[in-house]
Amino acid sequence: MRVVISLLLGAASLLSPIAAFAGSHDVEATIAAVNVDGMSLMLDDGKTYTVPDEFNFEGLEKGQKVIVFYTEVDGKRVIDDLEVVQ
Known part of the structure; x- marks a missing residue:
């Protein structure tokens, strides 16, 4: 039984970052x-x-190149992180 639980926990830990x-x-x-x-x-x-x-709009303006990291939640794109490209 311990072996089965160990295998299940190992599989779950490997798959969680992928999810x-x-x-x-x-x-x-x-x-x-x-x-x-x-x-x-x-x-x-x-x-x-x-x-x-809590997002800070300071320094963001039209025409700036950015990389936006986002997650789709209920059909909306919600920004997780934003990086200004120099």
């Missing part, structure tokens, strides 16, 4: 619009990305 990675996406694009009141960014790919409440 977490599968839900995350990234895109490199240019900011088309910044909506501080609506808590979102629109990129030149035509899609809108929602930001979390």
Whole structure:
């Protein structure tokens, strides 16, 4: 019984990072619009990305190239992280 439990735990630990990675996406694009009141960014790919409440818009402006790491939640693209491309 211990062997079976050990094998199941080992398999679960190997597959859990894959499951977490599968839900995350990234895109490199240019900011088309910044909506501080609506808590979102629109990129030149035509899609809108929602930001979390604690997101800091400081320094972000239209025309900046960014890499956006996001997760799709209930059909919305929610930003997990954002990196400005120099």
